[in-house]
Amino acid sequence: MKPYLTFVHVLSPLHAGTGQGVDVIDLPIARERATGLPLLPGSSLKGTLLDAYRALYGEPEAKRLFGTTESAGKVQFTDQRLLALPVRSLAGTFAWVTSPYLLARFARDVLDCDSTFNLSPLRPAAPKGDTPATCVLAKDGTDLLCTVKNSSKIVLEDLDFVQDAADAKDWAAYIGKQLFPDDDLWLGLFTRRFCVVHDDVLTFLLLTATEVIARIRLEDTSKTVVDGGLWYEEALPAEAILSGLMLARDADKQQIDGVTGGKTLQFGGKATVGRGLCRVRIAGSATARQTATGGQQ
Numbered sequence: 496m497k498p499y500l501t502f503v504h505v506l507s508p509l510h511a512g513t514g515q516g517v518d519v520i521d522l523p524i525a526r527e528r529a530t531g532l533p534l535l536p537g538s539s540l541k542g543t544l545l546d547a548y549r550a551l552y553g554e555p556e557a558k559r560l561f562g563t564t565e566s567a568g569k570v571q572f573t574d575q576r577l578l579a580l581p582v583r584s585l586a587g588t589f590a591w592v593t594s595p596y597l598l599a600r601f602a603r604d605v606l607d608c609d610s611t612f613n614l615s616p617l618r619p620a621a622p623k624g625d626t627p628a629t630c631v632l633a634k635d636g637t638d639l640l641c642t643v644k645n646s647s648k649i650v651l652e653d654l655d656f657v658q659d660a661a662d663a664k665d666w667a668a669y670i671g672k673q674l675f676p677d678d679d680l681w682l683g684l685f686t687r688r689f690c691v692v693h694d695d696v697l698t699f700l701l702l703t704a705t706e707v708i709a710r711i712r713l714e715d716t717s718k719t720v721v722d723g724g725l726w727y728e729e730a731l732p733a734e735a736i737l738s739g740l741m742l743a744r745d746a747d748k749q750q751i752d753g754v755t756g757g758k759t760l761q762f763g764g765k766a767t768v769g770r771g772l773c774r775v776r777i778a779g780s781a782t783a784r785q786t787a788t789g790g791q792q
Contacts (some may be wrong), residue, residue: 496571496742498607500778502674503535503575503737507772508560508730510768511535511626517649518706521726527576531701532597533731535575535762537739540775543762544572549753554771560747576600578670579689580658580697581705581734585650587638590690591736592651594697595619598666604740608778614666619659621693629659631691633667638687652704654696662693673778677757706730730770741777752777 511525511534524533541561550559562568578601579591598616622628624708630649634638638650640658651658667689675681692700713722743751755775756761763771 496569496744497748498604499739499741499743499748500604500608500673501540501572501575501739502776502778503540503734503739504674504774504776505731505733505737505772506774507733507769508708508763509535509763509771509773510728510730511539511771512728519727520729522728524705524729524731530596531698532577533701533705533735533737535579535737537572537574540575540739541570541572543760544751544754544775547758548751549761552750552755559783560750569743569747573739575734575737575739577731578738579736580700580704581665582651582690582700583637584688585643587688588754589734590639590649590651590688590698591685591690591734592690592697594694596694597697598691599736601670604738607740614669617659617661617663617666617691617695619656619661619691621695627655627657628693628696630656630696631659631661631663632692633663633664633686633689634662636687639690640688649682649690651690651692652700654699656692659691663689666691668731670736674776676776704732706732724729728765730765737781748777 510522512522513525524534525536545557545561548560560569575617578597579593581589582592584590595616595618602612602614602616617631619629619631632649640647641650643650643655647658650657667686671682672684675685706729708728708730710726710728712721713719714721755777757774759772759774761771765771
């Protein structure tokens with residue numbers, strides 16, 4: 496079996512949960528234990544693709560490819576881990592923010608699929624005293640620079656940055672072409688809004704830049720809040736980018752292409768309120784613009 500890069504582009508807030516929380520957020524999203532990075536479990540990815548594949552090709556073929564409780568399937572999926580987090584920007588609406596650690600881990604996955612890959616992770620500086628941190632942009636053109644007190648800065652959430660001397664153009668082009676191989680408009684948007692910050696800055700953003708949604712359950716007749724009917728859910732925001740690996744034979748990968756490329760699929764919980772609509776792309780797949788649903792309800 497061969498490894499293939501997989502990408503998940505989040506179109507509506509994604510709640511891949513862990514059950515009940517112990518903090519102020521009642522229903523947090525799944526995160527890696529050591530790093531705190533958000534993820535979409537491989538089991539959730541596989542379950543949704545299985546449902547969509549079964550609808551196209553039937554139950555026997557789905558069992559052959561994805562397996563059963565008695566036998567292993569022909570394809571394997573890793574967890575889809577955060578690659579770029581959408582963060583509010585004073586200029587350009589929002590930025591796709593990543594960090595050296597995320598890029599280094601992504602590069603490790605890419606090397607499993609392409610031994611010629613040679614982009615080195617970018618390393619912006621951390622803040623020191625009153626000096627703002629730097630962030631790396633694509634120098635050929637960016638939507639993120641703005642003028643603050645007669646100086647050019649990048650403002651993400653309430654954090655100020657200055658532009659780093661390095662250039663993120665090659666990284667933005669490589670990732671963008673994997674995500675949007677047939678869409679020059681979105682490729683351009685991604686390149687102009689791609690931003691690399693220090694790992695410590697990303698850690699802060701992971702605590703403050705996810706969505707926290709208040710949910711209320713009302714009495715049918717009085718329209719007042721039922722006892723215990725107020726809770727808070729966390730979600731990975733729309734436009735987040737996750738990546739991982741799929742192991743498959745070429746022939747099996749080509750069949751899964753018919754389910755993934757360019758289609759809108761539903762992942763995680765809270766499907767009835769529009770959560771978890773995503774597009775999945777396997778590197779090298781052709782685009783197909785259709786819609787399918789599946790996964791947890």
